[in-house]
Amino acid sequence: MNIQHIMGVVDASFKARQSIEKALREIDRRALNAMVLVKRHGNALAGYGVVAQAFRERAAILKESAAHLQERIAPLIEAYMRILQHQRFSASFAQMLEHNSLHEKHCPGLINTQKKWQKIMLEEEAEAGRVLEQLLEMVQQLQESIEEQEYVVTNGRIEAALAENTGAPLMRVSRDMGEAVRTVALAIRSYRHQLESLEHESSTRL
Amino acid sequence: MDMDILQDYLPEARELLEKAQDDTLRLESDPGNDEVLASVFRAFHTLKGGAGFLEAENLVNWTHHLEDLLDKLRSHTLVVTGPMIDAILRGLDVIDDMLQQLASGENPAPGPEDLSSIIRQLASGTTPADPVQPILPACAAPEATLKVSQRATANGQAGLFLERADATPSPDTGSDEISAEEFEATLDALYGTQAPGYAPAPESQCAASDEISPEEFEQVLDQLYGDKAPGFGTDTSSKAGDLPVNTTPGNPPVASVEAAPAPSPAAAPSPPSQPAAPTAVRSSSGAQETADATLRVDAARLDAVMNQVGELVLLRNRLSSAIGSLGEENEDMLRIAREVDLTVNDIQSTVMRLRMQPCKRLFQQLPRVVRDASRQLSKEVTLEIVGEDVEIDKAVVDALSGPMTHLLRNSLDHGVETPAERQAAGKSRSAKIRVAAVHLGDKVRIEVADDGRGIDSQFVMQKAIDKGVISAEQGARLSEQEAVELIFRPGFSTNDQVTDISGRGVGMDVVKETVRKLRGRLEIQTRPGLGTSISMEFPLTMAVLPVLYLRLRREIYALPVSSIESLLDLQENRIHRMSGRTVYRVDGTEVVPIVDLGALLHERPLRLGSEPIEGVLTEHGLFMVSEVLGNEDSVVKPIDFLAEQNWYQGATISGKGNVVLILDANALVNHVLDHHDDQANSNMARKGAA
Numbered sequence: 028m029n030i031q032h033i034m035g036v037v038d039a040s041f042k043a044r045q046s047i048e049k050a051l052r053e054i055d056r057r058a059l060n061a062m063v064l065v066k067r068h069g070n071a072l073a074g075y076g077v078v079a080q081a082f083r084e085r086a087a088i089l090k091e092s093a094a095h096l097q098e099r100i101a102p103l104i105e106a107y108m109r110i111l112q113h114q115r116f117s118a119s120f121a122q123m124l125e126h127n128s129l130h131e132k133h134c135p136g137l138i139n140t141q142k143k144w145q146k147i148m149l150e151e152e153a154e155a156g157r158v159l160e161q162l163l164e165m166v167q168q169l170q171e172s173i174e175e176q177e178y179v180v181t182n183g184r185i186e187a188a189l190a191e192n193t194g195a196p197l198m199r200v201s202r203d204m205g206e207a208v209r210t211v212a213l214a215i216r217s218y219r220h221q222l223e224s225l226e227h228e229s230s231t232r233l
Numbered sequence: 234m235d236m237d238i239l240q241d242y243l244p245e246a247r248e249l250l251e252k253a254q255d256d257t258l259r260l261e262s263d264p265g266n267d268e269v270l271a272s273v274f275r276a277f278h279t280l281k282g283g284a285g286f287l288e289a290e291n292l293v294n295w296t297h298h299l300e301d302l303l304d305k306l307r308s309h310t311l312v313v314t315g316p317m318i319d320a321i322l323r324g325l326d327v328i329d330d331m332l333q334q335l336a337s338g339e340n341p342a343p344g345p346e347d348l349s350s351i352i353r354q355l356a357s358g359t360t361p362a363d364p365v366q367p368i369l370p371a372c373a374a375p376e377a378t379l380k381v382s383q384r385a386t387a388n389g390q391a392g393l394f395l396e397r398a399d400a401t402p403s404p405d406t407g408s409d410e411i412s413a414e415e416f417e418a419t420l421d422a423l424y425g426t427q428a429p430g431y432a433p434a435p436e437s438q439c440a441a442s443d444e445i446s447p448e449e450f451e452q453v454l455d456q457l458y459g460d461k462a463p464g465f466g467t468d469t470s471s472k473a474g475d476l477p478v479n480t481t482p483g484n485p486p487v488a489s490v491e492a493a494p495a496p497s498p499a500a501a502p503s504p505p506s507q508p509a510a511p512t513a514v515r516s517s518s519g520a521q522e523t524a525d526a527t528l529r530v531d532a533a534r535l536d537a538v539m540n541q542v543g544e545l546v547l548l549r550n551r552l553s554s555a556i557g558s559l560g561e562e563n564e565d566m567l568r569i570a571r572e573v574d575l576t577v578n579d580i581q582s583t584v585m586r587l588r589m590q591p592c593k594r595l596f597q598q599l600p601r602v603v604r605d606a607s608r609q610l611s612k613e614v615t616l617e618i619v620g621e622d623v624e625i626d627k628a629v630v631d632a633l634s635g636p637m638t639h640l641l642r643n644s645l646d647h648g649v650e651t652p653a654e655r656q657a658a659g660k661s662r663s664a665k666i667r668v669a670a671v672h673l674g675d676k677v678r679i680e681v682a683d684d685g686r687g688i689d690s691q692f693v694m695q696k697a698i699d700k701g702v703i704s705a706e707q708g709a710r711l712s713e714q715e716a717v718e719l720i721f722r723p724g725f726s727t728n729d730q731v732t733d734i735s736g737r738g739v740g741m742d743v744v745k746e747t748v749r750k751l752r753g754r755l756e757i758q759t760r761p762g763l764g765t766s767i768s769m770e771f772p773l774t775m776a777v778l779p780v781l782y783l784r785l786r787r788e789i790y791a792l793p794v795s796s797i798e799s800l801l802d803l804q805e806n807r808i809h810r811m812s813g814r815t816v817y818r819v820d821g822t823e824v825v826p827i828v829d830l831g832a833l834l835h836e837r838p839l840r841l842g843s844e845p846i847e848g849v850l851t852e853h854g855l856f857m858v859s860e861v862l863g864n865e866d867s868v869v870k871p872i873d874f875l876a877e878q879n880w881y882q883g884a885t886i887s888g889k890g891n892v893v894l895i896l897d898a899n900a901l902v903n904h905v906l907d908h909h910d911d912q913a914n915s916n917m918a919r920k921g922a923a
Contacts, residue, residue: 056800056847059781062864066779066794069675070582083863 033107036225040100043218047093050211051086054176057204058083061183064195071193078183082204085176089211092169099162106155113148117141159226166219173212180205235287239335242283244529246332249276250325251597257321258600264313273321274303280328288340292331295344299324302356311358320352322601532627535587539776542584543868546777547886549577550865554888581866585774590630592670592679593621595637599668602638606645613652613663614645620670625677626775629751633679633769636747639740640681640767641666648685648765658762660684675773676795682766688759690716697725710812717759721745744769749899752778752793752882754852778869780895782862782887783849785830789893791867791885792849792856796898800861801848805841814906817848817855826854828905830896833880854902869895880904 061079065072120141127134183204187197253276256269263269281296299321305311327348331341343349354360556563556570596618607614644666652662667682694708694716702722703711711719719725723742744767748755753771772778772795780791807818808827815827831839839846839857849856867885872894882895 053802056802056861059861059863060800063781063794063797063799066864067675067797069773 030111032225032228033104033111036107036221037104039218039221040097040104043214043221044093044097046214047211047218048090050207050214051090051093054086054089054204054207054211055083057200057207058086061197061200061204064197064200068193068195072190072195072197075183075186075190075195075197078179078186082176082179082183085172085179089169089172089176092165092172096162096165096169099158099165103155103158103162106151106158110148110151110155113144113151117144117148120144156226159222163219163222163226166215166222169215170212170219173208173215176208177205177212180208238283238286241529242287243332243336246280246283246328249280250328250332251594252276254322254325254601255597257318257325258604260313261315261318261604267307270303270307270313274300274307277303287335289331289335291341291343292328292335295324295327295331295349298349298352298356302352305356305358311356316351316360317355320348320355323348324352530587535584535627538584539588542581543776545577546581546866547868549573550867550888551886551890581777585626585776586624588627588774588776589624590627591621592623592625592630592677595625595630595633595679596621596668596670598634599637599641602641603645603666606642607649610645610649611651612645612649614649615663615665617665617667618669619667623670623672623677625670625771626773628775629677629753629771632747632751636744637668637679637681639744641668643740644681644683644685644765648683648687650686654686658686673770675779676770677773678768678770680766680768682764684764687761687763687765688717688720688757689761690714690759693717693719693725697722700724717757720757721755751775752795754795776868777866778882778885778895779864780867780885780893781849781864782893783847783856783858784860784862785834785858786844788834789862789887789891790830790834790858791887791893791895792851792898793882793895794864796851798850798852801850801855803841803846803848803857808841819850819855825850826902826905827857828854828901829857830901831857831859833901833905851898851902853899854905856898856901867893867895 058079062076062083065076065079120137124137124141180201183201184198187201190197253273256273256276259269260266260273277296277300281293281300284292284296302311302317302321306313306317311317324344327344331344334341553570553574556566559566599618600616603614603616649664649666650658650660655662655664665684667680669678669680669682671678671680690713694703694711697703697716697719698705698708702719702725708716721741721744725741745755748769748771751771752775753769756768756770757765758768759765779794781794781797782789782791784790801819803817809816809818809824811824815829816824817827818824829838831837839859845859846857847859847861849858849861865888867887869883869885871883872879872881880897880900882897884892884894887893
């Protein structure tokens with residue numbers, strides 16, 4: 028692992044956050060648009076109203092999950108930065124030991140200190156691994172939520188087909204909803220790949 | 234006057250009056266229809282009976298004359314003629330006035346003597362010298378008058394003196410002598426039915442015999458019980474839906490009526506040869522069932538129930554909001570909240586239906602309006618009425634009566650051409666006016682369309698400039714549609730002369746204002762040479778208003794969902810300046826003005842890119858807001874303390890218990906447009922000064 032790799036993850040997190048937030052706003056707007064449309068048609072589109080309401084509620088849950096996801100990014104990056112810092116320290120100790128053949132005589136504690144640093148690094152790597160695992164679990168949950176949202180969109184398409192005779196453009200609304208969900212799904216999938224590559228990198232180092 | 238009886242009598246009398254008018258118009262085109270004749274007769278008979286209970290002597294007398302005429306028409310002693318229809322219709326107008334006097338607690342004044350005399354002459358089988366003028370009664374001045382006075386005779390006893398004064402003596406009426414009918418009529422005018430020795434004609438004819446006829450027996454029963462007699466029932470088997478009905482040859486062919494769908498007849502029509510009395514008896518059980526199944530309720534009580542349901546809706550919103558904030562932890566509470574939500578929705582819907590009335594009530598006056606106005610204007614018109622059974626809130630039906638008349642009169646006066654003009658334009662002689670009510674989701678659309686000459690937008694704009702409604706600069710910036718919509722501005726009229734029909738410029742702006750107050754939407758479409766269509770859309774119910782909550786910086790406002798087209802993500806490259814206005818290009822075809830709520834309500838414009846901004850597209854403009862929050866069914870609370878012209882429809886209480894102002898989208902857009910014009914003018918003035 029190197030600083031470029033970690034910076035790549037930071038960039039990916041930022042982009043994913045922006046992309047997810049934008050897509051979720053879009054989902055919310057689509058859901059509200061659908062609810063306005065339903066309201067304007069009275070009871071004729073009551074079935075679709077339930078779907079639109081569910082869509083919006085799920086969008087709110089997704090938004091909350093995405094916010095939690097963001098909260099877990101900072102500790103992960105912090106842990107990796109610390110590991111990098113300690114790797115540097117450890118490397119400089121190793122260099123010092125290589126250059127001084129009498130280190131065991133003059134600095135008897137140096138090896139102990141280096142071992143101690145390495146132990147700390149192992150602990151920190153284990154901690155970073157745990158945070159990464161939690162993050163991946165959250166991403167997994169987010170993806171499951173998106174799948175549920177896709178299920179709601181499917182229900183919406185069915186309701187739209189049933190209410191086709193009302194003349195309301197529900198099929199278009201459902202298609203828009205589906206597109207907004209797909210955008211979030213793509214952003215999350217791309218983010219997951221980034222995290223998995225980090226996990227892979229970390230585990231080979233570890 | 235017994236107020237309890239009056240309270241029961243008035244609504245029933247108005248219904249009878251409306252039905253009688255409807256039936257009389259049908260008689261014009263179908264004079265031999267026994268069912269309709271019997272129906273009109275019964276209406277006058279019942280009106281008279283009720284008036285007798287109220288001791289409204291003048292109303293009793295007036296309805297008696299009309300009843301007498303109808304009785305002779307019903308028994309085919311006389312045949313329906315054009316002047317008779319005119320007289321009956323005018324007689325109905327007089328009854329309407331009398332009912333209004335009764336409603337205000339006064340005993341009705343006597344009806345106009347000239348009309349009374351005409352009706353009596355018609356009933357006696359003589360043709361009045363000067364028949365009834367349908368629209369301009371003032372023109373129907375009698376050529377000869379009978380002056381009756383009661384004063385002491387030479388021997389000191391009370392005597393009745395009758396004088397005839399000929400304004401313009403005619404060869405037929407040159408004699409000083411008066412006929413027996415005229416004398417009878419004069420006695421009737423003086424004493425009504427209370428004259429000493431007075432007896433209705435059939436009784437007097439049978440006075441020599443000990444046996445009484447079935448008709449006499451019926452009359453005795455009527456006197457004893459009125460319409461409360463066992464077995465008495467109102468025949469509801471009229472067939473209004475059997476129209477279209479064409480005007481009778483011989484009568485001025487000015488207006489015909491088509492109605493669809495037809496109201497279902499309550500009872501099968503009887504053959505014309507059967508006498509009227511058995512028909513009434515036969516239909517009585519059906520009428521009794523109807524009476525048992527319906528209940529007349531004071532509208533104020535319904536309003537009170539509606540208000541209480543409104544409060545319940547607000548409480549439901551607060552409950553849902555409070556439980557929603559608990560999260561998914563308490564599933565029982567969530568389930569209860571959902572059930573309460575559904576139950577309140579059901580209650581709301583049921584109570585809403587209590588206030589619904591069919592558009593028939595709104596439309597039934599229109600055939601008369603078209604008939605009278607088309608006669609006066611010498612135009613031929615077919616009126617088509619569609620959707621009489623479509624139901625709408627009572628408030629809309631009550632408020633829209635005047636505006637509908639305005640719309641029809643304007644259509645007849647300005648839209649419809651004369652038969653000769655129509656023929657020259659390659660159209661049929663008879664114009665067509667279509668009045669339709671259609672359900673559109675949670676709205677009802679009422680449309681008045683004609684196939685007349687359409688509206689010339691340039692002509693309208695020039696008139697508006699001439700009359701000072703707008704300035705020439707403002708006119709230059711108007712689109713074609715905006716120019717046409719100038720007809721809804723206060724004070725606008727294309728007529729230079731005021732007529733009975735239109736020209737005062739007070740009609741169309743009243744229509745617009747009424748529609749606005751009813752939270753409706755007004756739209757006009759016109760095609761030169763082909764016709765004009767004015768459509769009004771109203772919410773099904775006035776009690777609950779679905780709104781969209783939106784945030785403007787830290788404040789929350791609401792916009793009625795009915796005015797919202799969609800929610801948009803604003804894109805800077807779609808914002809343009811056009812004719813001094815900031816507009817937004819929604820798509821390839823739609824460009825709408827932008828309403829920056831920050832600039833308007835906070836006096837600080839929203840800055841795209843620097844703060845979150847979302848767009849709410851309404852029918853007239855795009856509203857810039859900070860965030861759209863969500864929708865809710867709200868109850869409008871009026872805010873009377875604000876100026877007459879403001880930007881709010883009212884206030885509501887949100888689910889979180891906050892008072893939220895409901896924005897009036899139209900008023901805001903209009904303000905922005907006018908403000909831009911003012912700004913442009915002041916900019917020009919500054920440039921001029923410089």
